[in-house]
Amino acid sequence: MQSALDAICQQAEKYGATHVTRIVLRVGTLAGVDLDALRFAYEALAPGSIADGAALEIESVPARARCAGCQSEFGVERSFIFKCPQCGDYSGDIRAGRELGIARLEFDQPTPHEQHAHPPRTG
Amino acid sequence: MNNTLTPPAPAEPAVGYRINALTGAATSSVRDLSGPLSAEITAALAASPSGEISVRSVDLNLPLLEKNDILAERNRGYFLGRGLAALNLVSSPGAGKTTLLERTLDEFGRETRCAVLVGDLETDNDGQRLSRPHAPVAQITTGTVCHLDASMIARAAQSINLDGVRVLFIENVGNLVCPASFDLGEQARVVLLSTTEGEDKPLKYPPIFKSANLVLLTKIDLAGVLGFKRDVALDNIRRIAPQAQIITLSTRTGEGLPEWYAFLRSLIAPR
Numbered sequence: 001m002q003s004a005l006d007a008i009c010q011q012a013e014k015y016g017a018t019h020v021t022r023i024v025l026r027v028g029t030l031a032g033v034d035l036d037a038l039r040f041a042y043e044a045l046a047p048g049s050i051a052d053g054a055a056l057e058i059e060s061v062p063a064r065a066r067c068a069g070c071q072s073e074f075g076v077e078r079s080f081i082f083k084c085p086q087c088g089d090y091s092g093d094i095r096a097g098r099e100l101g102i103a104r105l106e107f108d109q110p111t112p113h114e115q116h117a118h119p120p121r122t123g
Numbered sequence: 124m125n126n127t128l129t130p131p132a133p134a135e136p137a138v139g140y141r142i143n144a145l146t147g148a149a150t151s152s153v154r155d156l157s158g159p160l161s162a163e164i165t166a167a168l169a170a171s172p173s174g175e176i177s178v179r180s181v182d183l184n185l186p187l188l189e190k191n192d193i194l195a196e197r198n199r200g201y202f203l204g205r206g207l208a209a210l211n212l213v214s215s216p217g218a219g220k221t222t223l224l225e226r227t228l229d230e231f232g233r234e235t236r237c238a239v240l241v242g243d244l245e246t247d248n249d250g251q252r253l254s255r256p257h258a259p260v261a262q263i264t265t266g267t268v269c270h271l272d273a274s275m276i277a278r279a280a281q282s283i284n285l286d287g288v289r290v291l292f293i294e295n296v297g298n299l300v301c302p303a304s305f306d307l308g309e310q311a312r313v314v315l316l317s318t319t320e321g322e323d324k325p326l327k328y329p330p331i332f333k334s335a336n337l338v339l340l341t342k343i344d345l346a347g348v349l350g351f352k353r354d355v356a357l358d359n360i361r362r363i364a365p366q367a368q369i370i371t372l373s374t375r376t377g378e379g380l381p382e383w384y385a386f387l388r389s390l391i392a393p394r
Contacts, residue, residue, distance in 0.1 A: 004187050015181060026184075032304050032330065080329030081362045092333075092366025101186040 001041035007102060009050045017107035020051040024104040028061040029078075030097035035060075063097030191305055194273035198280070198308025202291065208390035209291040211307050213331060214315035215324075216297030219341040221249050222374045223315070223383075224292055228258050231384045235391070236287045240279045241294040242271040249294065259283040270301040273308055289391050299324070303331040310390055311336040314367075318342045318349055322356040325363045332360065335367040337386060344373035 004025065012020050027033050035058060042056050063076040067084035073095060076082050082091040202209045212220050221241070228237055232255065241249045242263040250262030261279045263271060276293060285291070293309060295302045314335040316324050319342060325332040332338065338360050346353055353371070360369055370386065372379025 003189055007185060007187060011181075011183060011185065022180075080333050082365075083362070090362050090365040092364060099186075102183045104180060104182050106180040 001038060001045055004102065005042075005045055005049055005051060008105060011102070011105060012050050012107065015105075015107065017105075018050070019108045020054045020105055021108045022055045022057065022104075022106035023051060023102065024057045024059060026059045026061055026099050026101050026103040028097040028099035029063045030094065031100040033100060059103055061096055061099045064095045065091040066093045066095050067091050068093060191273050194277060195306035195308040198273055198276055199310070200308075201277075201280070202308060202310065205285060205288075207285065207288050207291050208311070208387070209293060209307070209309045210387075210390070211293045211295060211302075211309035211312045212315065213295045213299070213302045213312065214297060214317070214341075215299045215320060218297070218315040218317040218320065219374060220294050220297070220315055221252055223339070223341065223372075224253055224294060226374050226380070227292070227383070227387075228253065228255050230380070231290075231387060232258050235289050235387070237290045237292060238283055238285060238288045239292045239294060240271075240276060240283075242275070242296045244268070244296065253294075259285070259288070265296060269296055269298050270305050271295050271307060272305050276307045290387055299328040299331050303334055313337045313339060314364075315339045315341050316356070316360070318345050318351040318356075322352050322359055325356075325359045329363045332363040332367070335364050338364060338367045338369045339379075339383065340369065340371040342373060342375075343371045343378060344376045 008020060008023060012018075025038075027035065027038070038058070039056065046052055046054065046056075063082075064073055065076055065082040065084075066073045067087060067089055068091060069089040070084065070087045072084065072086050074082075074085055076097070082094070083089070084091060198209070212224070214220055224239060224241075228239070231237070237258050239253050239258060239260045240263060241253060241260065242265055243249055244265055244267065247262040247264070250260050253260045261283045263275050263279050265271065265275070271293065280291070293307055295307075312335050314331055314337070316338060318340070325338075340353070340356060340360070343353070345351070357369060357371075360367065368386065370379050370382045372383055374380070
């Protein structure tokens with residue numbers, strides 16, 4: 001969470017914002033992140049930072065895998081066994097669910113246009 | 124922008140707004156505005172004398188790399204640059220990592236130069252067991268830490284002479300949980316499962332098996348005594364880790380070792 005906050009401060013500076021009001025994190029179900037622990041860390045670290053008082057939203061990304069046999073993609077819930085519903089094969093080809101990142105930030109003041117002219121390439 | 128715009132209006136234009144995705148500026152246009160912030164944006168636009176506002180929300184899609192991931196990538200580049208294959212050996216305590224490495228150094232290690240970094244909470248017992256004149260070994264004691272991380276590997280790798288080394292074995296702290304989350308910069312992750320642990324370990328500790336390139340089913344010579352169901356274990360491994368190669372072996376009888384050495388050879392890039 002500290003590295004997330006560091007990145008948030010850096011981004012806010014880039015966009016000329018002085019305060020962050022909302023943070024949307026994208027966390028895959030396979031990212032190995034305990035959401036309760038993440039929220040706890042956020043509440044401990046945010047006070048006094050640029051994100052003091054910001055709402056923390058977490059977008060969960062469900063796991064998806066691709067079947068090598070029939071090439072179909074399927075969702076996986078609460079399991080590490082990725083079994084294709086079409087043909088019953090097991091898959092190790094994870095296509096989604098490992099995400100961990102900042103999806104969106106909202107600031108509490110209008111940001112100058114020129115700062116947006118060349119938004120940083122991310123991702 | 125997350126405030127999604129509906130597709131271009133058909134024949135009859137409705138009053139709406141356009142948000143320039145690049146500049147973040149919103150201006151009057153013929154599109155309807157929708158999305159969670161549309162009311163706020165509409166109000167802000169109505170209040171703005173220029174008819175433009177800056178949208179205060181930015182979509183970043185910025186992946187967060189933990190410090191360890193960055194250091195692990197650095198290690199990976201370093202190992203690749205030196206032309207050596209690094210293997211991260213993980214298992215519960217007592218699955219046979221050190222015994223396998225002893226025999227591997229004595230056999231495979233005679234034809235191919237190997238080195239070992241071995242992690243334990245305390246003592247250099249394993250470092251001493253693995254000590255061979257032809258293979259540099261570094262013991263990492265982690266104190267209370269239950270896994271090796273990429274910075275420990277970077278430091279330990281600097282402490283030994285890697286000249287001519289083609290295979291670097293990293294024997295992780297015996298633990299089936301935490302090492303799964305710590306990339307060390309290895310080229311292959313090898314998970315050991317011993318027959319004494321029971322057939323269902325992969326089902327109970329799935330993340331580590333999910334991340335394996337190779338699963339070694341060890342102490343297979345004991346299978347008969349233990350009533351160990353080999354087929355059930357193999358099926359469990361395949362359910363969790365269909366991507367992994369599986370080798371059944373016994374360090375004592377030598378069963379499966381030729382396949383293990385073939386796996387090691389397959390990792391070494393031709394020079």
